[in-house]
Amino acid sequence: MKTSRISRDTAKYARALSTATTAVADKTNGRAGKKNPMSSLPTTAEPSPLPKEEPDSSSSPLSSIPPSPPPVPAKKRKRADTTRDTSATEPPARWREVYDCVKEMRAEVEAPVDTMGCDRLAETWRSPKDQRFQTLIALMLSPQTRDTATAAAMRTLQTTPHLQPAGLTLSSVLGLSPETLTSLIQPVGFSTTKAHNILRTCQLLVKHHSSDIPATIPDLLALPGVGPKIAHLCLSAAWGRTEGIGVDVHVHRITNLWRWVGRGGTKGPEDTRRVLESWLPRELWGEINGLLVGFGQTICLPRGRRCEVCKLAERGLCPSATVRKKSSKKPQKRESPDLEDDDPSDHEKPTVPDIEDLLTTATTRKLRSRVR
Numbered sequence: 001m002k003t004s005r006i007s008r009d010t011a012k013y014a015r016a017l018s019t020a021t022t023a024v025a026d027k028t029n030g031r032a033g034k035k036n037p038m039s040s041l042p043t044t045a046e047p048s049p050l051p052k053e054e055p056d057s058s059s060s061p062l063s064s065i066p067p068s069p070p071p072v073p074a075k076k077r078k079r080a081d082t083t084r085d086t087s088a089t090e091p092p093a094r095w096r097e098v099y100d101c102v103k104e105m106r107a108e109v110e111a112p113v114d115t116m117g118c119d120r121l122a123e124t125w126r127s128p129k130d131q132r133f134q135t136l137i138a139l140m141l142s143p144q145t146r147d148t149a150t151a152a153a154m155r156t157l158q159t160t161p162h163l164q165p166a167g168l169t170l171s172s173v174l175g176l177s178p179e180t181l182t183s184l185i186q187p188v189g190f191s192t193t194k195a196h197n198i199l200r201t202c203q204l205l206v207k208h209h210s211s212d213i214p215a216t217i218p219d220l221l222a223l224p225g226v227g228p229k230i231a232h233l234c235l236s237a238a239w240g241r242t243e244g245i246g247v248d249v250h251v252h253r254i255t256n257l258w259r260w261v262g263r264g265g266t267k268g269p270e271d272t273r274r275v276l277e278s279w280l281p282r283e284l285w286g287e288i289n290g291l292l293v294g295f296g297q298t299i300c301l302p303r304g305r306r307c308e309v310c311k312l313a314e315r316g317l318c319p320s321a322t323v324r325k326k327s328s329k330k331p332q333k334r335e336s337p338d339l340e341d342d343d344p345s346d347h348e349k350p351t352v353p354d355i356e357d358l359l360t361t362a363t364t365r366k367l368r369s370r371v372r
């Protein structure tokens with residue numbers, strides 16, 4: 001039995017060699033024989049090799065298996081593997097010393113955020129519900145706006161005759177036209193877009209949240225003009241619950257200067273938030289925003305960082321410190337601003353755009369193009 005099969009195979013092989021397509025026939029035959037020996041057995045008559053062999057091999061169940069695994073480009077896999085992973089990071093060395101040093105400096109000087117931060121602008125004599133609403137409004141006014149301008153706009157809303165006698169409440173804001181609201185919040189940037197978002201938000205609060213502000217991050221994010229930064233800060237300030245870090249341009253910029261988010265840095269505030277939350281102790285999530293915003297307003301300014309008065313530079317704790325060398329040449333024209341004379345809010349224009357700011361800018365561009 002075995003001998004006859006060998007001889008048949010030998011004859012088949014010889015016949016195959018005599019054809020012009022020998023190579024193809026051998027390949028097909030050999031593969032079928034290896035995977036499924038039964039598939040290579042001839043039936044009754046000996047047909048011509050190639051036409052018969054091809055259907056035989058294709059009828060084998062295994063013949064449908066592709067000859068090689070699905071192509072996965074090696075380059076593609078390599079790229080995926082080397083993509084920056086911002087999901088988890090080890091705590092940076094000496095981070096606690098840095099944190100405590102900043103706290104020490106912040107205790108010595110008052111920053112605009114300490115008195116005019118969005119969590120300080122609600123009227124404290126109002127009901128908790130109204131205070132929550134005012135906090136949300138302050139946060140919605142704040143992107144790309146100095147604390148002083150946000151505070152001025154809030155003060156206008158709280159005292160304007162347009163909203164009296166009820167004052168800054170949900171129901172009274174709903175009675176305003178978009179134009180009136182825009183004019184009332186004029187000191188803030190992108191006032192038209194923000195007025196539109198606030199009025200739409202008020203409608204949604206009435207419709208879906210019993211005229212109160214949402215108490216969850218997803219519900220807050222569903223409101224127009226509310227991004228992750230506002231959502232986390234609002235949940236923390238209005239409901240006393242901290243579920244994430246509110247990362248604005250100051251927090252993003254400064255933690256990148258300290259390399260707290262990896263040597264490669266992060267691309268935007270959302271990446272920064274994810275990395276910080278992966279290692280920063282949770283009990284610090286609520287306070288880090290105010291701490292670093294004030295630090296960014298007074299010492300580590302977006303333009304003209306004041307390394308010469310920063311204790312982090314003095315103690316060798318900041319990898320980005322630039323301390324000026326003493327020179328016999330002409331004094332530099334641009335002196336570092338004096339701590340008392342400087343209006344920190346002048347430096348608040350972000351060097352790294354906020355996600356919400358980018359969205360707002362994009363929306364404004366769209367609106368402008370429609371007007372044209």
Ligand code: SF4
Nearest residue numbers: 300307310313318321
């Ligand atoms: S040393 Fe300079 S760069 Fe570093 S945190 Fe202080 S001011 Fe900012």
